[in-house]
Amino acid sequence: MDLEIKKDLASNWFKTLQDAFCDNVCKLERNKYQFKSKTWRRNLKKDEGGGEYRILQNGKVFEKVGVNFSKVYGKFPKQFQKKIPGAQKDPRFWASGISVVMHMKNPLIPAMHFNTRYICTTQNWFGGGMDVTPSKIDKTEKKEFHKILKNMCNRHDKNYYKKYKKWCDEYFYLFHRKEPRGIGGIFFDYKKDNFEKDFKFVRDVGTTFQLIFNKIIKKKIKKKWTNKDKEQQYIKRGRYAEFNLLYDRGTKFGLQTGGNVEGILMSLPPLAKWK
Numbered sequence: 628m629d630l631e632i633k634k635d636l637a638s639n640w641f642k643t644l645q646d647a648f649c650d651n652v653c654k655l656e657r658n659k660y661q662f663k664s665k666t667w668r669r670n671l672k673k674d675e676g677g678g679e680y681r682i683l684q685n686g687k688v689f690e691k692v693g694v695n696f697s698k699v700y701g702k703f704p705k706q707f708q709k710k711i712p713g714a715q716k717d718p719r720f721w722a723s724g725i726s727v728v729m730h731m732k733n734p735l736i737p738a739m740h741f742n743t744r745y746i747c748t749t750q751n752w753f754g755g756g757m758d759v760t761p762s763k764i765d766k767t768e769k770k771e772f773h774k775i776l777k778n779m780c781n782r783h784d785k786n787y788y789k790k791y792k793k794w795c796d797e798y799f800y801l802f803h804r805k806e807p808r809g810i811g812g813i814f815f816d817y818k819k820d821n822f823e824k825d826f827k828f829v830r831d832v833g834t835t836f837q838l839i840f841n842k843i844i845k846k847k848i849k850k851k852w853t854n855k856d857k858e859q860q861y862i863k864r865g866r867y868a869e870f871n872l873l874y875d876r877g878t879k880f881g882l883q884t885g886g887n888v889e890g891i892l893m894s895l896p897p898l899a900k901w902k
Contacts, residue, residue, distance in 0.1 A: 630747065633822055637745035637753075638698045638723035640826075644743075644833045645696040645725055649681055651837060652692055655844060660686040662694070667887040675701040680890035684897060688848060691730045693893030697886065698723040703748075707883050712817060713748030721747040724755070725833075726877065728894040729840065734860035736847045737761035737768075737809065738867060740894070741836040742877060743829050753825050754816035756791065757836050758799050759843075760809030762863035763856060768846075769810045772839060776813055779835045783828045791815045801870055808870050864899035871895060 649662050660683055668677035678697030683689055700721040708714040724744025731738065743755030759772055773792070780787035795814035800807050813832075818825050871878055871894050881891035 628822060630751065633751070633826075634721060634723065634745070634747065636826065637829075640830060640833075641698075641723055641725040641743065641745075642696050645679070645681070645694050648694050648727060648837065649683075651841070652683060652689060652694075655688050655841075656683070656686045660689075665889070667890065669699045669701065669886065675699060678887065678890065680887065680893055682893060686732070688732060688844065689729060690732045691728075691897040693726075693728050693890075695726045695890045695893060696724075697890070699886065704883060711746075711748060712752070713750035716749045719748070726894070727836070730864070730896045731844075733847060733850065733852055734762050734856040735765075735850045735852050736844055738864070738896070739836075739840050739843070741833070743832055745829075750819060751822075752817045752819040753829050754818060755829065755832060756795055756812060756814035757832065757839070758795055758809055758812030758814070759839075760863065760867055762860040764810070768843065772810065772812070772843070775835065775839055775842075779831055780813065782831065783824070787815075787828075788813070799870065801866060801874075803873070804866065804869075806866075808866065858900070861898060861900035862902065864896035865901045868895050868899050 653661060662681040662683045664679060664681045666677065666679045669675040676699035678695065678699070680693060680695040682691070682693050684691045702718040703711060703714050703720055708718050711720070714720065722744060724742060726742035727740065729739045738760040739757070740760070741757040743753065745751070745753050761768070777788040780791065791813035792811060795812045796807065798814045799809065799811070878891055882888065
């Protein structure tokens, strides 16, 4: 398959998914709250792509939810070329993706994160994943979440779940605090076995995330919470912010390749506390 067709298929899917997620979020808010949208360009002087990030804040369900789509191209800075597969031979790149972060008003509902992307240098690959970060552990919820992920992975390859769960556990870890960010999920990168097979898996990851966030939210949306629960959520959000600013590769990639700063930092919670 021609590379340009692969790029179009991937970026069109990510854009479609952005629309689907935003429509879904608005329905959960009973259409009383809407996203604010902002488009951006990577380079104002020449065409290097850009994207659109959408933010909904202070809803009844979502305290803050961001859904970011991007399609950018250009050349990696010299200090970045050694870190990216295929960029040492040729610094030119093309990248498209979608990222979602949900911070909930009800502290009994966990924060949720999802992203998938397709990157092209002299090599081409998919990456992404999802994870859930509760401020109050719910063992039943954790078990159901991982069961759904395992079933989804098994539809594609029996080895995926164990491999990508381990990758997620190791990646979403705060080394300076010696604690995991949340209850895990799946994480994968440099996935370049077979475009059609990989793209099918990436699409399934996206639709499965939609299934998961609806299931978790609808189950807990009416549960009563206390001020103590909210304080606990604020502290956990502090941990979330620490990870995104210190370790997250997507944040570093975006900032070091001239991405939109507001869109990149949309993952940060609206309010957080440190003891």
